Amino acid sequence: MSALALALIVAGLALIGWLVARARAAAFRNGSQRFSSLPGHHGWYVALWVIVPPLAFLAIWSAVSPALVTEAVVAQPAAAALPPPGFDRASILSEARALAEGRAYGAFNDLSARLAPFYAVAQARYDWIATAAALLLAFAGGGFAFTHVRPDFRARTRVERIVMGLLLAASLIAILTTIGIVASLLYEAARFFRMVPIGDFLFGTHWSPQVLDARDPGANLGAVPLFWGTFFIGAVIAMAVAIPFGLMSAVYLTQYAAPSVRRWMKPILEVLAGVPTVVYGYFAALTVAPAVRDVAVSLGVTWASSESALAAGLVMGVMIIPFVSSMADDSLNAVPSAMRDGSLAMGATSSETIRKVMIPAALPGVVGGVLLAISRAIGETMIVVMAASGVATLTANPFASATTVTRQIVDLLTGEAEFDSPKTLAAFALGLTLFIVTLLLNIVALTVVKRYREAYE
Amino acid sequence: MTDSPKMTARHVNVHYGPKQAIADVSIDIEQDRVVAFIGPSGCGKSTFLRTLNRMNDTVPSARVEGDIRLDGQDIYAPEMDVVQLRARVGMVFQKPNPFPKSIYENVAYGPRIHGLAASKADLDAVVERSLTRAGLWNEVKDRLSDSGTALSGGQQQRLCIARAIAVDPEVILMDEPCSALDPIATAKIEELIHELRGRYAIAIVTHNMQQAARVSQRTAFFHLGTLVEYGATSDIFTNPRQERTKDYITGRYG
Ligand SMILES: Nc1ncnc2c1ncn2[C@@H]1O[C@H](COP(=O)(O)OP(=O)(O)O)[C@@H](O)[C@H]1O
Numbered sequence: 001m002s003a004l005a006l007a008l009i010v011a012g013l014a015l016i017g018w019l020v021a022r023a024r025a026a027a028f029r030n031g032s033q034r035f036s037s038l039p040g041h042h043g044w045y046v047a048l049w050v051i052v053p054p055l056a057f058l059a060i061w062s063a064v065s066p067a068l069v070t071e072a073v074v075a076q077p078a079a080a081a082l083p084p085p086g087f088d089r090a091s092i093l094s095e096a097r098a099l100a101e102g103r104a105y106g107a108f109n110d111l112s113a114r115l116a117p118f119y120a121v122a123q124a125r126y127d128w129i130a131t132a133a134a135l136l137l138a139f140a141g142g143g144f145a146f147t148h149v150r151p152d153f154r155a156r157t158r159v160e161r162i163v164m165g166l167l168l169a170a171s172l173i174a175i176l177t178t179i180g181i182v183a184s185l186l187y188e189a190a191r192f193f194r195m196v197p198i199g200d201f202l203f204g205t206h207w208s209p210q211v212l213d214a215r216d217p218g219a220n221l222g223a224v225p226l227f228w229g230t231f232f233i234g235a236v237i238a239m240a241v242a243i244p245f246g247l248m249s250a251v252y253l254t255q256y257a258a259p260s261v262r263r264w265m266k267p268i269l270e271v272l273a274g275v276p277t278v279v280y281g282y283f284a285a286l287t288v289a290p291a292v293r294d295v296a297v298s299l300g301v302t303w304a305s306s307e308s309a310l311a312a313g314l315v316m317g318v319m320i321i322p323f324v325s326s327m328a329d330d331s332l333n334a335v336p337s338a339m340r341d342g343s344l345a346m347g348a349t350s351s352e353t354i355r356k357v358m359i360p361a362a363l364p365g366v367v368g369g370v371l372l373a374i375s376r377a378i379g380e381t382m383i384v385v386m387a388a389s390g391v392a393t394l395t396a397n398p399f400a401s402a403t404t405v406t407r408q409i410v411d412l413l414t415g416e417a418e419f420d421s422p423k424t425l426a427a428f429a430l431g432l433t434l435f436i437v438t439l440l441l442n443i444v445a446l447t448v449v450k451r452y453r454e455a456y457e
Numbered sequence: 458m459t460d461s462p463k464m465t466a467r468h469v470n471v472h473y474g475p476k477q478a479i480a481d482v483s484i485d486i487e488q489d490r491v492v493a494f495i496g497p498s499g500c501g502k503s504t505f506l507r508t509l510n511r512m513n514d515t516v517p518s519a520r521v522e523g524d525i526r527l528d529g530q531d532i533y534a535p536e537m538d539v540v541q542l543r544a545r546v547g548m549v550f551q552k553p554n555p556f557p558k559s560i561y562e563n564v565a566y567g568p569r570i571h572g573l574a575a576s577k578a579d580l581d582a583v584v585e586r587s588l589t590r591a592g593l594w595n596e597v598k599d600r601l602s603d604s605g606t607a608l609s610g611g612q613q614q615r616l617c618i619a620r621a622i623a624v625d626p627e628v629i630l631m632d633e634p635c636s637a638l639d640p641i642a643t644a645k646i647e648e649l650i651h652e653l654r655g656r657y658a659i660a661i662v663t664h665n666m667q668q669a670a671r672v673s674q675r676t677a678f679f680h681l682g683t684l685v686e687y688g689a690t691s692d693i694f695t696n697p698r699q700e701r702t703k704d705y706i707t708g709r710y711g
């Protein structure tokens with residue numbers, strides 16, 4: 001039976017349970033007595049008991065059944081010819097499975113073709129078990145819940161609790177997924193550091209992963225030029241654009257703009273934050289980068305790169321402006337207006353008030369916002385993929401080319417990738433480093449901002 | 458009373474957008490005296506007080522009409538410099554609002570802006586004098602670099618008074634300066650007002666009638682945006698001429 005049919009049957013059972021329970025609950029409501037639960041609550045109580053147990057069972061089942069199926073296949077006499085556990089064995093088995101499920105049309109390996117029928121058989125058997133168990137659970141759950149449909153049963157609170165449980169499960173899934181991603185990142189990075197000493201990676205200044213010396217891969221996997229390029233583009237050039245413009249626009253919007261101006265200008269700024277970064281990316285690559293090079297050439301810099309750090313950084317800065325502006329805007333708004341009034345009442349002008357009272361008072365919030373902005377900038381990928389260089393050079397010259405961590409991750413993982421070479425695994429080490437740095441930045445930034453919010457409560 | 462009033466207000470109207478908050482108020486604020494503005498909340502006491510140093514300019518919807526003069530000079534005249542006006546007419550707010558800076562910097566803020574101190578020594582002297590006049594010097598002289606916001610509420614309010622008098626104003630406006638303070642801190646501020654009286658003209662908004670009776674020589678009773686009665690504090694409290702004043706003072710509403 002297909003998964004869809006099973007789902008429809010369970011849903012149908014739930015509907016029946018809902019209708020029956022509701023009708024039954026409605027039947028004993030004839031008197032004038034007050035009941036804690038409406039008939040609908042009883043209906044939902046039964047319906048949830050019909051749906052949730054099979055669903056939970058199937059979720060767990062889908063995680064464990066492939067292993068069970070494989071075990072059944074391996075137990076067959078025909079499987080004795082399989083190579084010992086390792087890459088080859090795994091690829092034959094997965095090919096056999098693909099054949100059995102009709103996802104592949106030809107086999108590279110005879111053994112796969114021979115094992116495929118066993119796969120189909122085992123899969124069918126386990127599917128039947130799953131279907132039967134799911135239906136059984138649906139009936140059992142529904143029956144169990146139905147015995148509860150009595151006048152004094154608090155179906156309302158029970159439904160509330162089940163709903164809460166479901167919501168909790170949903171939020172746990174998000175958290176667990178993140179943990180899983182981080183765990184796999186850690187695992188792959190650990191594999192990398194078994195091949196390349198961590199010191200070589202973190203402190204080496206030479207990065208050219210395309211040509212690796214098999215005996216000493218670490219010599220060409222020094223990530224310092226990447227870290228520097230990321231910092232230079234994301235934290236120096238981009239912030240040199242984003243901080244002044246973001247701050248000034250926030251000051252204008254919160255302190256000077258008439259409400260009518262603010263009403264249309266703030267949404268426009270926020271829309272800018274929603275422009276897909278790839279759009280900024282081709283703007284950077286096609287418009288800004290050539291312009292920057294032309295300017296450099298007219299200044300007499302003959303060797304200016306058309307993939308300059310400056311072009312990528314400038315556009316990234318523009319992209320971050322709305323972000324800085326809205327963080328600064330929030331911080332300035334959080335400064336009690338009593339501060340402003342106090343200063344104005346001393347005879348200070350608006351700009352004196354802003355410079356000497358408002359901005360200092362909002363500073364922790366602004367700093368926190370800037371840190372968050374930096375963490376976004378260094379994780380930004382599309383702009384640098386399109387506009388930054390792929391060549392790692394250690395330079396502080398904004399007209400020279402520079403590369404970033406995110407750009408290199410993309411380069412390492414696109415094209416032909418062998419999943420156990422240091423070159424590919426380096427991407428995970430880079431990803432882990434980036435993750436740790438942005439995580440720390442975010443923690444620091446949020447702590448600063450939180451302290452600051454508390455100061456004015 | 459030989460000299461003319463420090464400030465005069467004639468036929469003042471204030472609107473917030475379409476809504477009238479003050480209607481036809483005329484009043485004098487005299488040198489060396491304390492005038493108390495009393496009245497039920499929402500009757501426009503703060504609004505009127507804020508017209509006297511043009512703080513209503515900071516409210517976009519507010520519109521002020523009428524004639525208000527400081528030493529005979531029209532403070533709403535185009536040639537009036539608001540910065541100068543506010544240096545001459547200081548203000549203390551309902552909730553203590555020290556800046557998130559050190560105690561010293563809080564008091565030095567005004568003198569710095571207005572360029573009143575020629576040297577660091579001058580500035581130190583101004584800070585000490587202001588804090589002394591505000592009755593705070595002895596409590597904070599050893600920790601001038603601590604944050605002003607770390608003081609107690611009553612100390613913060615005296616710091617705000619010190620901050621206001623650091624620029625040597627002629628008039629001090631106080632908007633319910635004690636309403637956020639406990640009774641002991643309140644008593645200190647009231648004492649301070651007595652001491653400041655000889656040097657500045659003071660207008661104080663209060664919702665506490667005993668306080669008005671204790672600190673002021675003149676009392677103005679506002680109701681629904683109008684000035685109902687204005688006169689010597691002793692007269693207002695013992696012998697009000699208006700029925701509404703009498704009702705308010707005896708606690709019939711408020
Ligand atoms: N910024 C403002 N915008 C609009 N209306 C205001 C504003 N400030 C005060 N008002 C209105 O003006 C009236 C007088 O307020 P206020 O002067 O604060 O009274 P009081 O200080 O006597 O309690 C009130 O009705 C109040 O709602």
Ligand SMILES: [Mg+2]
Nearest residue numbers: 502503504632
């Ligand atoms: Mg008020």
